[in-house]
Amino acid sequence: MGRNRCLALSFAWAALVLIGCGGGSAPQPLPPPDFNISVFPLSVSIGVGGITTPVTIPVNPKNGFTGSVDIKLQGIPQEVTPSPSSSFSLAAGASQAVTLNVSTSATGGTSSITVAATSGTLSHNGNFGLTLLPPPMIHTFDTGTMLFLETDTATETTRVGLLKSWGGSITEVSLNGTNYVNSDDPGRQIQTSLWDGDPNYTTGWGYNPIEAGDHLFQGSPLLADTLLADSIYTKTQPIQWAPENFGGGPGNPALGDAYIEKWISVVLGYNRVFKETMNPQ
Secondary structure, three states, X not given: OHHHHHHHHHHHHHHHHHHHHOOOOOOOOOOOOEEEEOOEOOEEEEEOOOEOOOEEEEEEEEOOXXXXXXXXXXXXXXXXXXXXXXXXXXXXXXXXXXXXXEOOOOOOEEEEEEEEEEEXXXXXXXXXXXXXXXXXXXXXXXXXXXEEEEEEOOOOEEEEEEEHHHOOEEEEEEEOOEEOOOOOXXXXXXXXXXXXXOOOOOOOOOOOEEOOEOOOOOEOOEEEEEXXXXXXXXXXXXXXXXXXXXXXXXXXXXXXXXXXXXXXXXXXXXXXXXXXXXXXX
């Protein structure tokens, strides 16, 4: 009986040992290094002759990826030039902003541009849309009281208006008939105002020729104006804002000792954008 008891106990102990050793599993292998790319924004649009807003392309490393990634932009339309280039390399975690310069001879339309990214045997793609807007119709006209420079597309009319009786100052910048310029008095508008750095304006209003006119609503004289097909030129002799301080008054505006020349034109590629170049003399 004693021998049988010892054999049973030994067998039970051995079974417990075997069960405890057989319950584990091998560790899973780590996934290999890799990367992905992002593209944002997913679409850009620009008129012919313009430059797009930047498209940013980052390389996002995964699982300890530290390699270099070659980027190629594919499907770029003719007359469109990417900057800095259509091909470049990025380190893991880096990004690159790309702009597209559109020639004035480009054709309007929509394209899908592929961003191909490779590093050794790894490759991933992204894409973004590019819409080239046709150029707007540009024209100028004189209504007798106003000079206008206008752009027209299929859906928008944008224009700049200069009031001739107020020195050719800009009294209208409008989109589809809504004017965004304040013209409550000749001291507002979009215009040039000249100042003297020495006088004290707190005790009496000093030197201040205004392109539009004075506080008595007397307008500055418009000496010359020229309308070209896509631009406007004006030359004005601004009058003092406070004529009473310079020997003038009601019915007697005080001419300033300066002249203001300006040229207004449309910025290519942006039918809502106008450029003003000034030359005070």
